[in-house]
Amino acid sequence: xxxxxxxxxxxxxxxxxxxxxxxxxxxxxxxxxxxxxxxxxxxxxxxxxxxxxxxxxxxxxxxxxxxxxxxxxxxxxxxxxxxxxxxxxxxxxxxxxxxxxxxxxxxxxxxxxxxxxxxxxxxxxxxxxxxxxxxxxxxxxxxxxxxxxxxxxxxxxxxxxxxxxxxxxxxxxxxxxxxxxxxxxxxxxxxxxxxxxxxxxxxxxxxxxxxxxxxxxxxxxxxxxxxxxxxxxxxxxxxxxxxxxxxxxxxxxxxxxxxxxxxxxxxxxxxxxxxxxxxxxxxxxxxxxxxxxxxxxxxxxxxxxxxxxxxxxxxxxxxxxxxxxxxxxxxxxxxxxxxxxxxxxxxxxxxxxxxxxxxxxxxxxxxxxxxxxxxxxxxxxxxxxxxxxxxxxxxxxxxxxxxxxxxxxxxxxxxxxxx
Amino acid sequence: xxxxxxxxxxxxxxxxxxxxxxxxxxxxxxxxxxxxxxxxxxxxxxxxxxxxxxxxxxxxxxxxxxxxxxxxxxxxxxxxxxxxxxxxxxxxxxxxxxxxxxxxxxxxxxxxxxxxxxxxxxxxxxxxxxxxxxxxxxxxxxxxxxxxxxxxxxxxxxxxxxxxxxxxxxxxxxxxxxxxxxxxxxxxxxxxxxxxxxxxxxxxxxxxxxxxxxxxxxxxxxxxxxx
Numbered sequence: 001x002x003x004x005x006x007x008x009x010x011x012x013x014x015x016x017x018x019x020x021x022x023x024x025x026x027x028x029x030x031x032x033x034x035x036x037x038x039x040x041x042x043x044x045x046x047x048x049x050x051x052x053x054x055x056x057x058x059x060x061x062x063x064x065x066x067x068x069x070x071x072x073x074x075x076x077x078x079x080x081x082x083x084x085x086x087x088x089x090x091x092x093x094x095x096x097x098x099x100x101x102x103x104x105x106x107x108x109x110x111x112x113x114x115x116x117x118x119x120x121x122x123x124x125x126x127x128x129x130x131x132x133x134x135x136x137x138x139x140x141x142x143x144x145x146x147x148x149x150x151x152x153x154x155x156x157x158x159x160x161x162x163x164x165x166x167x168x169x170x171x172x173x174x175x176x177x178x179x180x181x182x183x184x185x186x187x188x189x190x191x192x193x194x195x196x197x198x199x200x201x202x203x204x205x206x207x208x209x210x211x212x213x214x215x216x217x218x219x220x221x222x223x224x225x226x227x228x229x230x231x232x233x234x235x236x237x238x239x240x241x242x243x244x245x246x247x248x249x250x251x252x253x254x255x256x257x258x259x260x261x262x263x264x265x266x267x268x269x270x271x272x273x274x275x276x277x278x279x280x281x282x283x284x285x286x287x288x289x290x291x292x293x294x295x296x297x298x299x300x301x302x303x304x305x306x307x308x309x310x311x312x313x314x315x316x317x318x319x320x321x322x323x324x325x326x327x328x329x330x331x332x333x334x335x336x337x338x339x340x341x342x343x344x345x346x347x348x349x350x351x352x353x354x355x356x357x358x359x360x361x362x363x364x365x366x367x368x369x370x371x372x373x374x375x376x377x378x379x380x381x382x383x384x385x386x387x388x389x390x391x392x393x394x395x396x397x398x399x400x401x402x403x404x405x406x407x408x409x410x411x412x413x414x415x416x417x418x419x
Numbered sequence: 420x421x422x423x424x425x426x427x428x429x430x431x432x433x434x435x436x437x438x439x440x441x442x443x444x445x446x447x448x449x450x451x452x453x454x455x456x457x458x459x460x461x462x463x464x465x466x467x468x469x470x471x472x473x474x475x476x477x478x479x480x481x482x483x484x485x486x487x488x489x490x491x492x493x494x495x496x497x498x499x500x501x502x503x504x505x506x507x508x509x510x511x512x513x514x515x516x517x518x519x520x521x522x523x524x525x526x527x528x529x530x531x532x533x534x535x536x537x538x539x540x541x542x543x544x545x546x547x548x549x550x551x552x553x554x555x556x557x558x559x560x561x562x563x564x565x566x567x568x569x570x571x572x573x574x575x576x577x578x579x580x581x582x583x584x585x586x587x588x589x590x591x592x593x594x595x596x597x598x599x600x601x602x603x604x605x606x607x608x609x610x611x612x613x614x615x616x617x618x619x620x621x622x623x624x625x626x627x628x629x630x631x632x633x634x635x636x637x638x639x640x641x642x643x644x645x646x
Contacts, residue, residue, distance in 0.1 A: 005531050006531065012519070016518075016519060325514045326517060326518070329511075329514065329515070329516075329517065329528075330528070330532075331476075331500065331503075332474070332476060332509050332511075333503065333504060333509065333529040333532065333574070334500050334501065334503045334504020334505070334529055334533060334578075335500065335531075336496075336500045336501070336532065337496065337497065337500075338497075339531075339532055412476045413476050416476075416511065416514065
């Protein structure tokens, strides 16, 4: 009952000067709105990047040769093959991932939870055609790769396991690559010279979405056994494993680690000559980066909150002076210092929190209005709102204390006599 | 049984610049429960200072103030606030009410700061007693001077205090209105509430049982009022 009365008094005092209260709160509104909209944008970017990473397959695990890269951009590179026109980034002769490794990973009794597995030998090669020579990325892999990367064939066929086993010299082209090399002509059945070896075109892939690290449309695919010739390598530049579901990813990672350590006769995990990375690992790295950027932006926006808080403090000081006699009267009828202190702090907090709530709405509107121009959707989460309310409460407390203390310290006689 | 109020050699000295000015020079005063006392004196006589000390709004420089047998003059500000809330009702000359606040809320103001939960029905009853039942939802700026003082009296009564301190309660009112207010004080006193009235008007003071005259910080006379 009493706290309700005191709250009602605060509202009354605030509404007694509507215009002034609103202008004062405007600073807080702008501050909170900018914090909210910037966090919403940051969260939106994060969600966008996460989505883009998810197109790689959240259940995918990549095994890379070389010393363990646990975090950082190097694990990103390992998510797929080399980007278009690049390639050759890995020293294939020193790759430690062998066909034996691939075969042992395919043993379900040792590695449960694996749905699909494909080794890749990736390199760039010169394609010689009648119209000239072009450089593209060539991926030596097995048919499972198609499913892992969610690719589909639009024309002809993909090679099958028996083509791989028999080292058949066939090639499947990415859609853009087929377009660039053949234009309107049907490429099926044509013999294409790849790094000096002749491959028969048997299929063209459907155009697929580019992801953050890989453009499947500008690559060509050959059986990995056939890649050994032109690339002078029998070992894989990476092995991609697809777990049955997201829950299985960690277990699969561990069993891969164990199997390969045993294959390579390494007892100390730290000395592993390969690394096992899941999409989730990459996701956490990216989330870290975007999270930091968001915090930075929100921090800059928070400066305006401080300015708004000073405005609140200023107007509360004016209010205390104006209401000196009221304070005297309240003290005369028994208000203690703590009552007056509480009343004025509450008033400041009510001001800032109402500013915070309006600011949340405004920030949300700004974010939504900006969405069409950004190509991603800003996201306002519950924690963002909680943060805004919390921050505006703290601003009210911090900047309300000084005026409230000034009011509470007033001597009742002086206050009653104040003209 | 002890008296309601006992003042023993109360002094109040203000320091103005390098000079000490004594506003009260050793006041001895006893007020019994249920008395209606007027304190008179010209301006500068120290009557307001005395009233502030009686009302625990100010502390004496020396001397003892016993309220219901307890020395209250040296208590902490918080304890004094609690005593003001529970035992003393104030009626000031002006600025008595919260602005833009209803009669009911003004009367209920002391209950916000009190321990005991005083009900709204009690407030309604008191407002009726002071003759403002039809104004209960009116705001303070919609009231006349006389009505404002009636609200102040109702507020002074809400906590059922031992003492009502009225500082020139009729100072801003015409003769007829001030007569009505004084009648109200007499009615309240008749029910046993102790009243101390500060005034400089003989016509107002004559409503009291006893008139205490103060000049230059000293009591110069105490007379029983025959009327």
